[in-house]
Amino acid sequence: MPRNGSNGAPTRGARRKARTRAALIEGARAVFARQGVDATAIAEITEAADVGFGSFYNHFASKEEIAEAVLTEVIAEQGAAVERLTAKLDDPAEVVSVAHRYFVRRARSDPDWARVLIRLDVSHRVASAALGAHARRDLERGIKAGRFEVGDRGVAFWSAGGALLAVMRGVLDGELRSGADVHHAENVLRMLGLPAAEAAEVARRPLPTMAVD
Amino acid sequence: MPRNGSNGAPTRGARRKARTRAALIEGARAVFARQGVDATAIAEITEAADVGFGSFYNHFASKEEIAEAVLTEVIAEQGAAVERLTAKLDDPAEVVSVAHRYFVRRARSDPDWARVLIRLDVSHRVASAALGAHARRDLERGIKAGRFEVGDRGVAFWSAGGALLAVMRGVLDGELRSGADVHHAENVLRMLGLPAAEAAEVARRPLPTMAVD
Numbered sequence: 001m002p003r004n005g006s007n008g009a010p011t012r013g014a015r016r017k018a019r020t021r022a023a024l025i026e027g028a029r030a031v032f033a034r035q036g037v038d039a040t041a042i043a044e045i046t047e048a049a050d051v052g053f054g055s056f057y058n059h060f061a062s063k064e065e066i067a068e069a070v071l072t073e074v075i076a077e078q079g080a081a082v083e084r085l086t087a088k089l090d091d092p093a094e095v096v097s098v099a100h101r102y103f104v105r106r107a108r109s110d111p112d113w114a115r116v117l118i119r120l121d122v123s124h125r126v127a128s129a130a131l132g133a134h135a136r137r138d139l140e141r142g143i144k145a146g147r148f149e150v151g152d153r154g155v156a157f158w159s160a161g162g163a164l165l166a167v168m169r170g171v172l173d174g175e176l177r178s179g180a181d182v183h184h185a186e187n188v189l190r191m192l193g194l195p196a197a198e199a200a201e202v203a204r205r206p207l208p209t210m211a212v213d
Numbered sequence: 214m215p216r217n218g219s220n221g222a223p224t225r226g227a228r229r230k231a232r233t234r235a236a237l238i239e240g241a242r243a244v245f246a247r248q249g250v251d252a253t254a255i256a257e258i259t260e261a262a263d264v265g266f267g268s269f270y271n272h273f274a275s276k277e278e279i280a281e282a283v284l285t286e287v288i289a290e291q292g293a294a295v296e297r298l299t300a301k302l303d304d305p306a307e308v309v310s311v312a313h314r315y316f317v318r319r320a321r322s323d324p325d326w327a328r329v330l331i332r333l334d335v336s337h338r339v340a341s342a343a344l345g346a347h348a349r350r351d352l353e354r355g356i357k358a359g360r361f362e363v364g365d366r367g368v369a370f371w372s373a374g375g376a377l378l379a380v381m382r383g384v385l386d387g388e389l390r391s392g393a394d395v396h397h398a399e400n401v402l403r404m405l406g407l408p409a410a411e412a413a414e415v416a417r418r419p420l421p422t423m424a425v426d
Contacts, residue, residue: 166375
């Protein structure tokens with residue numbers, strides 16, 4: 001939280017601090033994408049960010065902590081991309097299908113990104129913080145529209161998210177064939193109460209134009 | 214892999230080595246259950262196992278590595294317990310329901326165990342190695358019996374497993390009410406192609422007598 005000066009605006013020190021933090025995250029993101037989190041030394045991050053080695057620890061306690069910050073940023077961006085992608089869809093079932101398919105396909109088209117997401121112990125927490133609000137809203141919309149029928153909203157939310165992370169991992173590990181996105185979306189829609197035939201139809205609708213693949 | 218002597222039996226050295234490893238795992242398991250993995254020092258494990266500190270590193274490279282060994286053992290035991298529990302059930306859908314409900318309830322009744330499972334980065338891999346064979350067989354049985362209908366077996370396997378881990382985590386974090394086991398089982402059965410009414414019925418059948426709860 002940047003400190004504010006007497007006029008309410010952030011002080012110069014606070015602004016500089018925020019800039020350094022942003023540079024560290026940007027640098028880390030580039031280095032992680034190139035060589036993975038494990039193979040990265042903190043000195044490589046500060047070098048990419050063009051800041052002194054010591055200042056890393058003014059912002060982050062460890063490499064894991066900055067990896068979590070990178071992950072949060074990346075997932076939030078992906079969430080925003082899915083928002084744009086689904087903005088014009090009328091059927092809430094299709095919104096959920098497209099969102100899940102997008103993330104599964106992303107695991108295939110951008111494995112570096114997916115590997116950062118999957119390897120962290122914190123995936124569930126971070127993913128749920130960054131995407132939970134979208135996912136819960138999509139769920140509510142489907143229930144309100146009479147499209148979904150779930151016994152317990154919380155369980156449905158966690159099941160769908162956990163299934164997604166696991167399928168992404170299966171894709172990354174090369175255990176799932178292409179088409180996994182459709183089968184996963186179909187599974188999630190069935191879980192949310194769509195009859196099998198409808199789930200099959202919705203999951204196979206052509207995807208809105210998307211940046212990946 | 215213990216080395217064998219000229220008569221094919223493990224040598225005395227190999228037997229002693231296996232005993233030490235087993236003692237370390239048993240000691241670690243007791244200490245982890247009491248105070249968690251994070252708060253445990255390797256010296257506490259070797260003390261509980263009654264072996265010298267240095268010999269830890271003849272068997273494990275790190276605390277994470279022994280935690281993984283403990284987890285594998287614990288999950289395999291739970292898998293065997295579910296085997297016994299479901300051995301007399303005729304309906305493959307009920308077998309899957311009971312197995313999933315067992316693990317969700319276990320997260321509530323034995324949070325220490327569940328925390329070890331959930332916190333490790335390796336959960337998916339370890340859980341799938343220890344329980345995957347059971348789960349894949351149960352899935353096949355249901356398909357053969359015409360009870361399940363899935364688009365892709367691999368996706369179904371990963372989705373169900375990922376949903377389970379996530380729901381266990383939701384229970385641990387106190388985000389899900391009791392009854393989560395039933396709702397989760399219902400979701401998984403729907404996902405596997407049971408019509409909603411049948412999924413609801415099977416998931417609510419009384420559980421076979423079980424040790425937990």
